[in-house]
Amino acid sequence: MARSWWGWGNVEDAVVGAERAGLTQRLAAVFPQADLTAHEPPKIGELSVPAPGVQAPAALARLASDDLADRVRHGHGQAFRDVVRCLLGRVEQVPDLVVRPSSEQDVVDVLDWCTGAGIAVVPFGGGTSVVGGVEPRGLRQYAGAVSLDLGRLNRIVEVDRVSRAARIQAGILGPALEDALRPDGLTLRHFPQSFEFSTLGGWLATRAGGHYATVYTHIDDMVESMRVVTPAGISQSRRLPGSGAGPSPDRMFLGSEGTLGVITEAWMRLQDRPRWRSGASVLFDDYAAAVAATRAIAQSALFPANCRLLDPVEAFINAGTSTSGGLLVLGFESADHPVAESMRRAVEICDGFGGRVPDGVRTTDSEQDRARTEAADTWRSSFLRMPYQRDAMAAQSMIVETFETACTWNRFEELRSAVEAAAGAAFTALSINGVLSCRFTHVYPDGPAPYFGIYAPGTWGRTAEQWDEIKTAVSEALLNSGGTITHHHAVGRDHRPWYDRQRPEPFATALRASKTALDPAGILNPGVLLD
Template identity: 70%
Template sequence: MGSKTRSWWGWGNVEDAVTGAERAEITRRTAEMLPGADLTVHEAPPIESFEVRASRVQAPPALASIASADVRDRLAHSHGQAFRDVVRALLGRLPHVPDLVVRPTSEAQVVDLLDWCSDADIAAIPFGGGSSVVGGVEPRVGDAYAGVVSLDMGAMDQVLEIDRTSRAALVQAGVLGPHLEDQLRPHGYSLRFFPQSFEFSTLGGWLATRAGGHFATNLTHIDDLTESMRVIAPSGVLESRRLPGSGAGPSPDRMFLGSEGALGVITQAWVRLQDRPRWRAGASVGFADHDAGVRAVRALSQSGLNPANCRLLDPMEAFINAAAPTAVLVLGFESADHPVNASMERALDLCRDHGGTLAEEPRYADTAEQDARTGAADTWRNSFLRMPYQRDALAAQGMIVETFETACTWDRFGTLRAAVDAAAQDAMRQVGAEGVVTCRFTHVYPDGPAPYFGVYAAGKWGRTVEQWDEIKQAVSEALISCGATITHHHAVGRDHRPWYDRQRPDLFAAALQAGKTVLDPAGILNPGVVIDPSGSSRDAHGPRADNAPGR
């Protein structure tokens, strides 16, 4: 990332924010889509305007050199990167700020930190890149603790060992995506895990949230790339055995994948590497009938071809992000071992069987450096990378621009799509926000898709957080009622807890609670995320009192 400056309130780097012609263009397109929107630009308040209380705790001497009480540092660690986080920062509403930010450089310091927090009754919230969109790093823990510490793992960011025979690497959890790839590239390897947050998220964060990455089929989750993990809990250290697979009882890795720092701090992991791809193929397929596109994607997911990219954009999503007039399937194949021309040609045959058409021929590449992109696929990729920055720009103009994702079986998708659309439209009417709902597939499986929905609505400045919360509640109810999951790859955090609690079996919740009691007896690790600490007085995932007066 060079010398660029991370934004303390919004997505990414300050230097990459939407300005000038780009801002004028998205404003024009938004006004065309929603003529009644008030698109006045609102600027972020200065850091000095925030009333941040003095730190309630002081780090012990052994940790003092890695602890920060700087106000800007604490504010930057007080929230994630969801729409509601960004808008609250723009409005000067960040009431939950950690008392300290601590950056350990070794496992010994992590142990010391957890010992101190357990003894002093201080909540410790693991923090990777801070890209959570579900309240996963927000110190919203109530007043049941003497203080809150943000445990920033960014200083532990090295590839420690590469096993070329097994094609795996031992990597520290605090490494950001680009730095990880930079360390693997000289060896000819890649993790090939590229979530949209890639530049600003860490391996530990991916593991803790069961993140979804680059591939639309096969190796979709970080779970698939995990060989073993090392975790430090307040009760001790756990390290699973390196194995390609095992049937020896419940997997210890599975306990910590998706645990979001509530059971222990992931410090390092052995991950399965990929040879860097050489052969690529890319194409854009148009569908006049979106339902036909859905059927084509289902056929592709069940064909065994395993495309690397298989993203179906509905007509509105395609128009907003790829300037395409119909539903578009962004299709891609890649391999380090063999040309993929035959796979692409067979995939296109399947698409044609369902009415798919190509505006231009597919593009093929035989090089280690060049992507095979074409037409709407190229436009989509560029738009995909700019989406979070454009979201921030529109959020500062009173727009409600947010996403939510899920997964369901193919037989339920039609019902789910209709229910989500109806719930969102009704909620937008209720809160007085005219808007549209879009849908795309990010990942597809033989038994179902992972639909990724977007809401673009004209909100009322000063009330857009509350308006979005009402919409979010309505669509979340629709997801659970239709038998879908509350999240496919965005994690649970604090914001998804009410629906996650309904999705998981009660006996599993009790077992998880027992596990937390053993691993974290003092209940100091990320309270309210995934599972509560023992005792109802420490229920930290309740109503969001921070939203606005009257809520």
């Protein structure tokens, strides 16, 4: 399949035909005054892109590409504003070269070259960043910019079946990783929405969150050790189940977004592939009761694999379910034992808050049964189609974007109200009629991770700027209400203003010192996390 140069995923999977017509019909029903004319992106050859300003030295020329399409695809991520700018042909800032190392020594050699030549290096995994993390933005003070694509470092090097761990190269894509582990009956069990197109290194560099709602929510929890190439040398942490020997070296590089070094491989903790599964959809008539039920489950030590609460707007838009209080998508799984009892207790908790399960509980004990169950799961199917539908709506002048956070349970009501007020005020200022939705992607005993969606008809040619105004308003509300600027989307360049205010200043001082020590020339992903 061919990857789209301007939008999400594969060209062959784009929203077309009956799906596009149905989507347009639903949009027209919600926003009758919207201009839903579909716009097409320009051809790559029509783009105005500066010629490469640097050339790779002879020893590295075999790794480098200055192909226009290659450079354009590596010049942006997959946020709404990226998609819109591509649709409008605004892709002026692209890397001079795309460099694909085939070995760790290649990475060392590239960093040595760029350090000496004053060339910025932007590490690149799958390119699914939604926060400006892979965009060579604002790098005019450098001699040039190189996108360091780790895609050729894509193997599972070693499997330790006894300890349930594997040594995995950073450039491997999610599906290839799982396929390689399947013969050993193992799984990493990390499935972000970007799973098909993102890499292990990208997950580690951004502290990515997976699909599962409790326990193993972030990639952090699955790291046994990491190997990182920095301009100052190679960092290799010891492979251990745990250690109290000072601050963790892995924790310094997790979430560093390519600013301190380039992750080349990691030993990852694995699990046996689940056999027993149970799923249920719980409807509520009151949203506050639905939140209370979700909190009770999160604090029950049942640890469901899925505990995703959709508010009425989210339930209708993305699950096709009408409910006045919300829809709670519950799931349990295990490789060791049946999970029916855990589901029974979770449903019992929901019942105490007025929840009901009109379609009953689904229980499976084989991969074949699981496939049939998931095929019938409307919400999961729409979850995977969301990015493609976002692209289709963006081409029809719709503002369709998400932002996420986390907060303690006692602050959630205040935070949600503040976000609603901020979004509403932004809609009014822009003279648009927008809709805000909310779902919990992850839940913890002490708080949820709310994930908000914005749907609004915009003005063609200005939707990116209109989104920026909305984003600024809601981001201020998140920070002022005690939430985080991001739970699992990383900081990148887009979240910098709020990240700088969120982090403690002594930590910022230590981070700057680490940057100076590891990357004295300041070539690694400039502008992300630090100036």
